[in-house]
Amino acid sequence: MTMTLQLTRPDDWHLHLRDGKVLADLIPATARCFARAIIMPNLRPPITSTPQALAYRERILAARPPDLGFEPLMTLYLTDNTTPEEIARARNSGHIYAVKLYPAGATTNADSGVTNLRQRYAVLEALQEQGLPLLIHGEVTDPSVDIFDREQVFIKRHLIPLLHDFPALRIVLEHITTAEAVDFINGAQKNIAATITPHHLLLNRNAMLAGGIQPHHYCLPVLKRERHRQALVAAATSGNPKFFLGTDSAPHTKTAKETACGCAGIYSSHAALELYAEVFEGVGALAQLEAFASFHGADFYGLPRNQDTVTLLKAPWRVPEKLPFGDEVLIPLRAGATVSWQLAE
Numbered sequence: 458m459t460m461t462l463q464l465t466r467p468d469d470w471h472l473h474l475r476d477g478k479v480l481a482d483l484i485p486a487t488a489r490c491f492a493r494a495i496i497m498p499n500l501r502p503p504i505t506s507t508p509q510a511l512a513y514r515e516r517i518l519a520a521r522p523p524d525l526g527f528e529p530l531m532t533l534y535l536t537d538n539t540t541p542e543e544i545a546r547a548r549n550s551g552h553i554y555a556v557k558l559y560p561a562g563a564t565t566n567a568d569s570g571v572t573n574l575r576q577r578y579a580v581l582e583a584l585q586e587q588g589l590p591l592l593i594h595g596e597v598t599d600p601s602v603d604i605f606d607r608e609q610v611f612i613k614r615h616l617i618p619l620l621h622d623f624p625a626l627r628i629v630l631e632h633i634t635t636a637e638a639v640d641f642i643n644g645a646q647k648n649i650a651a652t653i654t655p656h657h658l659l660l661n662r663n664a665m666l667a668g669g670i671q672p673h674h675y676c677l678p679v680l681k682r683e684r685h686r687q688a689l690v691a692a693a694t695s696g697n698p699k700f701f702l703g704t705d706s707a708p709h710t711k712t713a714k715e716t717a718c719g720c721a722g723i724y725s726s727h728a729a730l731e732l733y734a735e736v737f738e739g740v741g742a743l744a745q746l747e748a749f750a751s752f753h754g755a756d757f758y759g760l761p762r763n764q765d766t767v768t769l770l771k772a773p774w775r776v777p778e779k780l781p782f783g784d785e786v787l788i789p790l791r792a793g794a795t796v797s798w799q800l801a802e
């Protein structure tokens with residue numbers, strides 16, 4: 458008999474849906490499985506105001522397949538010009554669930570990010586007051602810091618002082634990649650949480666650099682050593698409510714990835730929950746998957762847990778070599794290879 462696993466319908470707490478024509482290619486992959494997703498605002502130009510976020514939300518809803526009830530949870534992109542009034546407007550809109558901090562230049566489309574956090578204290582105060590979570594791409598951009606150390610240096614240099622100055626601010630450290638980040642989250646107050654991606658649970662940096670350079674495994678924060686991957690798996694499967702699912706599924710065209718200066722981002726929405734199931738099964742922790750995927754994130758955001766369920770079957774399937782992406786194609790995680798779980802129709 459095929460092994461099955463039924464769980465409360467999950468949500469994706471970190472997703473890049475991009476914009477325009479590709480929305481119609483991307484939304485079904487998320488909506489087949491997840492009820493809601495936190496939509497990252499790093500478009501070109503970035504989503505920095507409430508009207509922009511609401512208009513983007515309408516474009517997503519218009520591109521959503523009518524039979525799939527998927528709810529986009531919008532975010533604002535914090536810049537050097539964001540005002541406390543904008544935070545209040547965002548809160549009052551009823552559709553904006555968080556504000557995203559990109560240190561300027563840290564990742565894809567982060568050029569408009571924050572140059573000096575110390576000068577953004579009025580806005581952070583407004584966030585703390587409004588109870589709107591601050592989502593953080595936690596890497597320093599200081600070029601003298603080794604790329605493999607940028608997350609742990611960010612925690613020491615910026616995050617610890619931030620928590621000291623804003624003890625009630627709700628923070629999600631996004632897509633954590635190191636044992637140091639796990640230790641930090643474990644030791645922090647309960648208003649501090651973290652998302653963990655499927656690729657950082659499955660892969661270490663050998664998957665990017667051994668046996669030839671593999672641009673489709675390049676993302677930010679960059680894949681780390683095996684001991685870090687193991688620390689992430691331990692955190693995700695621990696049952697600690699501070700850790701929850703966020704795919705960081707970040708599609709780019711095949712051409713933008715396979716070039717002399719390829720961009721960062723791994724696409725995983727086509728198999729996200731299935732890949733997490735592989736990780737949890739691998740350490741005998743399938744019983745913890747539901748809480749990580751379906752409870753902890755909703756609880757942290759103060760949103761109701763979903764009412765319906767999804768069913769996973771232990772039945773291998775082959776991921777396509779490529780997927781449509783507007784006028785081009787993208788190369789999905791596990792392209793041309795097997796995933797051992799699949800979502801029942």
Ligand SMILES: NC(=O)N[C@@H](CC(=O)O)C(=O)O
Pocket residue numbers: 473499564565566594675676677678705707708721722723
């Ligand atoms: N994770 C990535 O490597 N890329 C993301 C940006 C981000 O989440 O940092 C993207 O938008 O492509």
Ligand SMILES: [Zn+2]
Pocket residue numbers: 564594631632677678
């Ligand atoms: Zn990021």
Ligand SMILES: [Zn+2]
Pocket residue numbers: 471473497705707
């Ligand atoms: Zn991201």
